[in-house]
Amino acid sequence: xxxxxxxxxxxxxxxxxxxxxxxxxxxxxxxxxxxxxxxxxxxxxxxxxxxxxxxxxxxxxxxxxxxxxxxxxxxxxxxxxxxxxxxxxxxxxxxxxxxxxxxxxxxxxxxxxxxxxxxxxxxxxxxxxxxxxxxxxxxxxxxxxxxxxxxxxxxxxxxxxxxxxxxxxxxxxxxxxxxxxxxxxxxxxxxxxxxxxxxxxxxxxxxxxxxxxxxxxxxxxxxxxxxxxxxxxxxxxxxxxxxxxxxxxxxxxxxxxxxxxxxxxxxxxxxxxxxxxxxxxxxxxxxxxxxxxxxxxxxxxxxxxx
Amino acid sequence: xxxxxxxxxxxxxxxxxxxxxxxxxxxxxxxxxxxxxxxxxxxxxxxxxxxxxxxxxxxxxxxxxxxxxxxxxxxxxxxxxxxxxxxxxxxxxxxxxxxxxxxxxxxxxxxxxxxxxxxxxxxxxxxxxxxxxxxxxxxxxxxxxxxxxxxxxxxxxxxxxxxxxxxxxxxxxxxxxxxxxxxxxxxxxxxxxxxxxxxxxxxxxxxxxxxxxxxxxxxxxxxxxxxxxxxxxxxxxxxxxxxxxxxxxxxxxxxxxxxxxxxxxxxxxxxxxxxxxxxxxxxxxxxxxxxxxxxxxxxxxxxxxxxxxxxxxxxxxxxxxxxxxxxxxxxxxxxxxxxxxxxxxxxxxxxxxxxxxxxxxxxxxxxxxxxxxxxxxxxxxxxxxxxxxxxxxxxxxxxxxxxxxxxxxxxxxxxxxxxxxxxxxxxxxxxxxxxxxxxxxxxxxxxxxxxxxxxxxxxxxxxxxxxxxxxxxxxxxxxxxxxxxxxxxxxxxxxxxxxxxxxxx
Numbered sequence: 076x077x078x079x080x081x082x083x084x085x086x087x088x089x090x091x092x093x094x095x096x097x098x099x100x101x102x103x104x105x106x107x108x109x110x111x112x113x114x115x116x117x118x119x120x121x122x123x124x125x126x127x128x129x130x131x132x133x134x135x136x137x138x139x140x141x142x143x144x145x146x147x148x149x150x151x152x153x154x155x156x157x158x159x160x161x162x163x164x165x166x167x168x169x170x171x172x173x174x175x176x177x178x179x180x181x182x183x184x185x186x187x188x189x190x191x192x193x194x195x196x197x198x199x200x201x202x203x204x205x206x207x208x209x210x211x212x213x214x215x216x217x218x219x220x221x222x223x224x225x226x227x228x229x230x231x232x233x234x235x236x237x238x239x240x241x242x243x244x245x246x247x248x249x250x251x252x253x254x255x256x257x258x259x260x261x262x263x264x265x266x267x268x269x270x271x272x273x274x275x276x277x278x279x280x281x282x283x284x285x286x287x288x289x290x291x292x293x294x295x296x297x298x299x300x301x302x303x304x305x306x307x308x309x310x311x312x313x314x315x316x317x318x319x320x321x322x323x324x325x326x327x328x329x330x331x332x333x334x335x336x337x338x339x340x341x342x343x344x345x346x347x348x349x350x351x352x353x354x355x356x357x358x359x360x361x362x363x364x365x366x367x368x369x370x371x372x373x374x375x376x377x378x379x380x381x
Numbered sequence: 382x383x384x385x386x387x388x389x390x391x392x393x394x395x396x397x398x399x400x401x402x403x404x405x406x407x408x409x410x411x412x413x414x415x416x417x418x419x420x421x422x423x424x425x426x427x428x429x430x431x432x433x434x435x436x437x438x439x440x441x442x443x444x445x446x447x448x449x450x451x452x453x454x455x456x457x458x459x460x461x462x463x464x465x466x467x468x469x470x471x472x473x474x475x476x477x478x479x480x481x482x483x484x485x486x487x488x489x490x491x492x493x494x495x496x497x498x499x500x501x502x503x504x505x506x507x508x509x510x511x512x513x514x515x516x517x518x519x520x521x522x523x524x525x526x527x528x529x530x531x532x533x534x535x536x537x538x539x540x541x542x543x544x545x546x547x548x549x550x551x552x553x554x555x556x557x558x559x560x561x562x563x564x565x566x567x568x569x570x571x572x573x574x575x576x577x578x579x580x581x582x583x584x585x586x587x588x589x590x591x592x593x594x595x596x597x598x599x600x601x602x603x604x605x606x607x608x609x610x611x612x613x614x615x616x617x618x619x620x621x622x623x624x625x626x627x628x629x630x631x632x633x634x635x636x637x638x639x640x641x642x643x644x645x646x647x648x649x650x651x652x653x654x655x656x657x658x659x660x661x662x663x664x665x666x667x668x669x670x671x672x673x674x675x676x677x678x679x680x681x682x683x684x685x686x687x688x689x690x691x692x693x694x695x696x697x698x699x700x701x702x703x704x705x706x707x708x709x710x711x712x713x714x715x716x717x718x719x720x721x722x723x724x725x726x727x728x729x730x731x732x733x734x735x736x737x738x739x740x741x742x743x744x745x746x747x748x749x750x751x752x753x754x755x756x757x758x759x760x761x762x763x764x765x766x767x768x769x770x771x772x773x774x775x776x777x778x779x780x781x782x783x784x785x786x787x788x789x790x791x792x793x794x795x796x797x798x799x800x801x802x803x804x805x806x807x808x809x810x811x812x813x814x815x816x817x818x819x820x821x822x823x824x825x826x827x828x829x830x831x832x833x834x835x836x837x838x839x840x841x842x843x844x845x846x847x848x849x850x851x852x853x854x855x856x857x858x859x860x861x862x863x864x865x866x867x868x869x870x871x872x873x874x875x876x877x878x879x880x881x882x883x884x885x886x
Contacts, residue, residue, distance in 0.1 A: 251471075368475070
């Protein structure tokens, strides 16, 4: 085994890339859950976004169109969830699981003609001077725009929830929907919007996997990233910055175990492959401790009985 | 009083199967405290929801300050100067006081500015509040302040208060009344909803009485007696529970330094509770909600286990025994929450009768259920306690609160308990049903059982108790004979005003 083959600079640089899909999907789900809705369909929306983005990018030749289509696809699928749970008042857990199964099947169907194709490359942001800095330039400034978009989105969501009136109303709806309704806030409308945002984010995260990280289309290629995003939100105690920490941790261990496999570490590859999931959950469980801080109305069906 | 602020003309609202309000008309004057009086289900809540814009009336109109008033949503009502303090607080536990207040305002100022205004207004009206505290950490009295301050910040012309005193100690009620009188002196009208008649006599100028959705009378509370108002409200002469004075017998239930931790995160742990209940005695335990009532009931029912010697039933130590063994020994309990704790909502009345009565009533043999006998037992409860239901196979959820309450209390009473412990036995139950339940408890005691009634309704406790105690933060006050206790003494036993300040009017 040769550990010197692992380049720490490259490791950190690829960590940011590996964390991005999970990060974006988790930010979306965080907003959904802060509005009091538990959407377990993240995996399904991610894979739908992955194929929508891939197909659009291949057809038009533009990665940007791909990402926009991915967001639309994820949001479209989440609209189905919104109709089921907010209008038809169906159970959120069952609807979310069904959404995942539906998304996996739907994407496999659409993706049949796209297996083996190559998507147009997503350009890296090349900032003169900054990108040429030793170490820092490689880690921080050499990525594609989506990585930075993910970080900006995190900051925007954090600020939205903390500083804006709309963010306060969204938190209020998630905390106690009966009280929010009594004060005259439109619980269902706010929740549907949150669900759509969550769907768009999951779609983007999925497209990042099929357009940048892998980049090709294979069936079921999100490989449980949606579930990790869900777990991140819970174990991050619904706090945006902790989601970032969790995503980086997950990305970091993913990259590290790949490097270790390449370096020929004498542990079976299966154990290494499961390590990111184990480590991320373990660390977040320890961090979240006993204070759960979950939104008061999370997962409960709201019906305005007047 | 100069003029009319709000006049309500012929408001009608029907829901499938029930007319909640039928042609209700009345007027509220400027600076008037107007009481809206009625039993549960009389239509008070629907009426105020229409005034606050949460429900649209089918017919009728409202005129506010001389112009037609048809609020389609609460924001509009607030913009016209109508504010409301809800019975079940519309507050958000995980948000702080300032955020909660901001949510009730149309255009809140910047948080810092708002915090300053909350401080000023709350102190001006004798309701000091720290804007940065989390609402989840506040006492019931303080939470109500948040609601009131939220309303006051918008300079309301009409303040609607829905059962505001149900969660307060007598001292806290005094502070609230001082605040309301100050508001009245400044010209604010108040619509005060309650079924506590003495409060209405102390505070209100006029009263409108509703029964089954109709206005049945108006009166000036100061000029009539509480009994007269009660009869108008119920529509019949009230049957007062009667009892024979009895000589207390042997000690049946004893708690010796009972201390247990609460299982819930926000619960109250019980601290060193010692008491004795004798045969033929009714012990009343008062306390503001959340001071250990649920935990005490759970510790007595066996849901929370303690050390064996802490709970003694007829000389046998049962502190470490579970609910089934305690039932067998004759210690039965009726918890506060009807749906989900006392009864399984989606199971039929027969099944619910089986759940606690299977063993004592011989409704099972060798692990098999005797459905016929169970049905008979359920039918007996329904008949004896006048439970209004289509039959024994109706789901518990389908019964109204009062009827289900009669059923779950009746189920325990008919199992001939040695000791019966009930928590909030008549909560949300109309006056006639409450009288039935109280009479059953008294009859049980007269038959030689010991009864413990935990309740937040002081009138109820004074009516049924021989001895009286109060829970405050998990501790039990001294137990004193109920006869001759003054409201002030009771209030102090309940913990006084919980450090709240009296309004400087």
